[in-house]
Amino acid sequence: MLLTVFAYAMMVVFMYVIMKKKMSPFTALVLIPLAFALVAVLTGVVQDVNIGTLVRQGLFGNNSKDKLTAMKGTAETGVMLLFAILYFSLMLDSGLFDPITNKMIRYAKGDPMKVLVATAIVAAAVSMNGDGTTTTLICCSAFVPIYKKLDMKLMNLGVLVILQNTIMNLLPWGGPTARAMSVLGVEADILGYLAPGMVLSILYVIFFVARGMGKKERARLGIKELTDAELDELTTISDPEVLAIRRPQNFWINAVMTLVLVGWLVAGSFIDAIEVKPVVLFLIGTGLAMMINYPDLKTQSKRIGENAGDAVQVVLLVFGAGVFMGLFQGTGMAKALTDSIVHIIPQQLAGFWSLIIALISVPGTFFLTNDGFYYGVLIPFAEIGRQYGFTDMQMALASLMGQAFHLLSPLVAFIYLLLRLTGLDMGEWQRESAKYAAVVFVIFVVTIVLMGHMPLYLAQ
Numbered sequence: 393m394l395l396t397v398f399a400y401a402m403m404v405v406f407m408y409v410i411m412k413k414k415m416s417p418f419t420a421l422v423l424i425p426l427a428f429a430l431v432a433v434l435t436g437v438v439q440d441v442n443i444g445t446l447v448r449q450g451l452f453g454n455n456s457k458d459k460l461t462a463m464k465g466t467a468e469t470g471v472m473l474l475f476a477i478l479y480f481s482l483m484l485d486s487g488l489f490d491p492i493t494n495k496m497i498r499y500a501k502g503d504p505m506k507v508l509v510a511t512a513i514v515a516a517a518v519s520m521n522g523d524g525t526t527t528t529l530i531c532c533s534a535f536v537p538i539y540k541k542l543d544m545k546l547m548n549l550g551v552l553v554i555l556q557n558t559i560m561n562l563l564p565w566g567g568p569t570a571r572a573m574s575v576l577g578v579e580a581d582i583l584g585y586l587a588p589g590m591v592l593s594i595l596y597v598i599f600f601v602a603r604g605m606g607k608k609e610r611a612r613l614g615i616k617e618l619t620d621a622e623l624d625e626l627t628t629i630s631d632p633e634v635l636a637i638r639r640p641q642n643f644w645i646n647a648v649m650t651l652v653l654v655g656w657l658v659a660g661s662f663i664d665a666i667e668v669k670p671v672v673l674f675l676i677g678t679g680l681a682m683m684i685n686y687p688d689l690k691t692q693s694k695r696i697g698e699n700a701g702d703a704v705q706v707v708l709l710v711f712g713a714g715v716f717m718g719l720f721q722g723t724g725m726a727k728a729l730t731d732s733i734v735h736i737i738p739q740q741l742a743g744f745w746s747l748i749i750a751l752i753s754v755p756g757t758f759f760l761t762n763d764g765f766y767y768g769v770l771i772p773f774a775e776i777g778r779q780y781g782f783t784d785m786q787m788a789l790a791s792l793m794g795q796a797f798h799l800l801s802p803l804v805a806f807i808y809l810l811l812r813l814t815g816l817d818m819g820e821w822q823r824e825s826a827k828y829a830a831v832v833f834v835i836f837v838v839t840i841v842l843m844g845h846m847p848l849y850l851a852q
Contacts, residue, residue: 394435394437395432395437395438395723395724395725395728396728396729396731396732398428398431398432398437398725398728399720399725399726399728399729399732400729400732401428402424402425402428402720402725403729403768403771403772405424405428406420406424406425406767406768407760407764407768407769409424410760410761410763410764410767410768411760411761411764417709417712417761417763417767418708418709418712419712420712420763421709421712421713421715421716421763421767422712422715422716424716425715425716425719425720426443426715426719428719428723428725429441429443429446429719429722429723430443432723432725433723438723438724441722441723443719445722446718446719446722446723447714447715447718447719448718449465449718449722450465450466450713450714450715450716450717450718450719450721450722451465451466451467451711451714451715451718452465452467452714453465453577465577465714466574466577466710466711466713466714466717467711467714468669468671469570469573469574469580469710470574470707470710470711470714471671471675471707472564472565472580472669472670472671472674473564473565473570473703473706473707473710474703474704474706474707475671475674475675475677475678476564476565476670476674477565477699477702477703477706478674478678478696478699478700478703479653479674479677479678479681480520480565481695481698481699481702481703482678482681482682482685482686482695482699483646483650483681484518484526484530485637485638485685485695485698485699486637486638486639486642486646486681486685487638487639487640487643488643488646488647488650489514489517489518489530490629490638490640491640491643492513492514492517493514493518493530493534493627494627496510496511496513496514497510497534497535497538497623497626497627498623498627500538501617501618501623502542502615502616502617502618503606503610503615504542504544504606504609504610504613504615505603505606505607505609505610506606507535507538507539507542507544507606508544508548508552508602508603508605508606508609509598509602509603509606510535511531511535511548511549511552511553511602512552512555512556512597512598512601512602513598514530514531514534514535515527515531515552515553515555515556515557516556516559516560516594516597516598518530518531519556519557519559519560519561520560520563524557524561524799524804524806524807524810525805525806525809527553527556527557528553528557528806528809528810528813529809529813531549531553532549532553532810532813532814534626534627535549536549536813536814537626538618538626541618541622542613542616543613544609544613545605545609546814546815546816547814547816547820547821547824548605548609549814550810550811550814550816550821550825551601551605551821551824551825551828552597552601552602552605553810554799554800554807554810554825555597555601555825555828555829555832556594556597557799558795558796558798558799558829558832559590559593559594559597559832560590560594561795561798561799562586562590562792562795563583564580564582564583564670565674565706567706567762568757568762568766568792568795568798569582569583569586569792570706570709570710571709571710571713571762571763571766571767572766572770572788572791572792573788574709574710574713574714574717575713575717575766575767575770575771575774575788576770576774576784576785576787576788577784578784578785578788579670580657580670581660582785582788582789583657585785585789585840585843585845586789586792586840588839588843589835589836589838589839589840592835592839593832593835593836596831596832596835597828597832601828637686637691637695639685639686642684642685645684646681646684646685649677649680649681649684653673653674653677656668656673657670657673682695709763713766713767716767716771717771720771726771726772726775727775729772729775730772730775730776730779733772733776737776739852742780742850742852743780743849743850743851743852744848744849745776745777745780745782745787745850746777746782746786746787746789746790746846746847746848746850747790747848747849749770749773749777749787749790749791750790750791750793750794750837750846751794752769752773752794753765753790753791753792753793753794753795754793754794754796754797754833755794756769756794757794757795757797757798757801758794758797758798758800758801759801759803760803761803762798765791766791770787770791773787774787774791780850780852781850781852782847782850785845786845786846786847789840789845789846790840790846792836793833793836793837793840794833795836796829796830796832796833796836797826797829797830797833800822800825800826800829802818
């Protein structure tokens, strides 16, 4: 009984400090479970455990056959994310996406329809690095001048950027997927299950949302042809620091390398004969990208230093999640919390547990940070799901469905940059984006269910 009280108290304290920003997510993930675990041990509520051993098991896994105590560890996921983020940062630095952006601008010229379709394509391509700030800066820098020159609605730009970033943010090196992977111990083959829904959603944004906006803008503005001089002004990079790290001569080798890497990652999820651990793929890819684009040692060190900040922040959270899971499960608090919730929830809902998680993830990831939802709410819900017969992969997929709305949350920092660069009102932008995000959510759920990766109902 007392262990259950400790478990609820720990979750309440954790959620409070995360929501009120009293502690950083990393320090909360490490220190709060550590404090409660120490109190539980010192008071005799938990016996015969070693705190250091539990932390190590959370980071590196254990071989327990008990589903409630089995842990795969988060260290490998953290290392994979480190190299994945560095790889795509190097691709952005080298200018892999510059020709795509420039060609889209020249393709669009002065046709509002083409401008909007180009916006959607570029936003999807740049969002591959999983960073909303980078996507916002690149897309707004490229397209805001065109929208203003043609007197187009900047609301459309804000909606398209956030929709495409929302979809691409589900890549394994993106924030929410990384958290789901670390909490539930699933591998990067989750991408193979998410990919069909992501592809359909991207096509929906390009060919339905963007084209629909384009028809309205064409009717309102007509088509205006931009001169070659005006197009040159829009596509020329003038910042000397940016030019210094660009490697346009390596575009094709970078493009082929990226396609092979991502293609191998996805194909390996379905074909055992060619499966290679994602951490190995990204480690090799990062090394090759560094040698090909920045062979000089000083330049390599600078590029790592410039890009390491974002990578380290994500990796620290993954390692922190390992500490949290090790202490939470190893002390028995996870099982105590799960047992208490199981007695509260009607048994009739047990078979719909994956769908319940998917529905809860909508308000959960909107009103809470990803850290609060995945490291707080999802943990006990996942423990319950295991008792009902749902796999960790099914629950991980279900928990990611609500990401269709997450980036509309005022808790997401980079949206303020997007709103500032486009001059949009948050409330109007949220309402306009939400109606399209709802369709993305439906696409996500229907695709996962039809492909058999997430059951709507599991007989009890």
